[in-house]
Amino acid sequence: MTERLNNISGTALLGSTFYLISIDPSFAYLDPGSGSMLLTAILGVMAAATYTLKGYFYRATALFRKDRPEADAPAGQTKD
Template sequence: METEVFAYLDPGSGSMIIQILVGGLAAVGVTMKLYWRRITGIFSRGKKVEEKS
């Protein structure tokens, strides 16, 4: 389940993204999936399902 509450610390958006860029092999799958979702997201923006938190 996705947590919506942040810790008391600001994680920084850029600081989160960089973690998949420096993650090496462990990050390949996640990176591909992230960008795939972004590409498909462009075409499916209209029927995006409400996300439950």
């Protein structure tokens, strides 16, 4: 079984190497708007990740807070 996997991975590596070597160069043009679009996308992903992690952080810290209301108390009232 291991010999078969080595044979398959070797064939895949050899095939991908030949594919990458044989690619012709492309003469693509990136206009100035592409850079700002990429920057906006990166900043958006960072903001979304920060907001998500902040939510998880508040949920995790809520488990360890001492001032959380008791389960049997009505909403808005706490034990004294």
